[in-house]
Amino acid sequence: MTNRTALITGAAKRIGKFIAIHMAKNGFNIAIHYNSSKSEAIDLQTKLGNQFPNQKFKIFKCDLHCTEDVEGLIDRVLLHFEKIDVLINNASVFDSGVIRETSVKLFQEQMSVNFLAPFILSRDYALNSINGLIVNLLDTRIANNSSSHAAYSLSKVGLGHLTKMSALEFAPAIRVNGIAPGATLPPEDQGVEYLLRIAKKTPMKIPGGIDPVLQSLDYILENQNLTGQILFCDGGGQLL
Template structure:
């Protein structure tokens, strides 16, 4: 049985990934700080939930130990956990940047390195997918700290793709405005869609299709796949 480990799995895209791969017959290990009613439903159907806070090294190491106790190989590792915020105007740049880096760089890197033996397979390479952002390449002034951490995640993608080939493939998906947050106002939505050539909120299905492509195409590594309705070129 194939095994997927997905972080940020209690809601939104991470939850959809867990549900999708459960239906495909995979063993699903779902990581999140807390569970949710929706994730609890999947747990009742066979998903294994492990509490994991990507901001806390001890929590990540504890989750890694539980994963290593339960499986002998991993075919797919999806880093979906994310932290998003506007740059703070207070004197806490160090603390905020550290939080971005822990979630987007340090925790994924720690998990990648420790799970490398379980992912390595010369016949059918394991796959690591980082959920990045189109603004890793096209940063926004108000989100400099967030964007810089996602840029570091993009570099990690390419560096590890080189380092671990051919036994592991490493790629990223760069979402654009696929699904707005509840905090987005109607004015925010209108502005973003006006900047997007395809001009509509697509939902998470295009991201699932992007993940399917990366899983199915064994000749792709070091790739940053934009799923943004064209916003990155507008």
């Protein structure tokens, strides 16, 4: 039996890496997308290849800021894999700035990576797939009006709406769902106390970490009647 294949954007580091390892453990081949993290992507490919020798792991460089680059990614992946069973739009850029501080350049950077790239990949995936699944990584911020990361939040709001719009258009062949975490991993220059501090502001009062994201992903993978849904795994943060 042929292993299923997942294309994961931003798979070399942080949440994307955890998702890649988790899906490999569940029998998936992984198309590992990266942009500037080549050494991390190679390390992940080697680690997974050694641990799961009967599965296939291939790295793909693509600059998600570049429309032409993004438009070729699905075709490049399909040269190496028979089909893509799951597309996970995980990669994102996360820059702060209230509306008054947001330059056109900052706005365009957030939109190009966080919204336009997933739009293109979802479109091209649908054009090249008989059936399948798309999972978009969102953010609990889509449920509030905080402008601390205005362009980032707007890009994720757009991706949330795309999740529902594409779920309707692509059904019944392709399911489309989203996962909206709260604080999942601390910034690289901070420790777990960062997550504890954020968690205290949520109804559940406990840091989620990566497990709620992976559990939400498993639910989406297993529930064949689930589409157009956004699973908030944020300790109730979206209620505030």
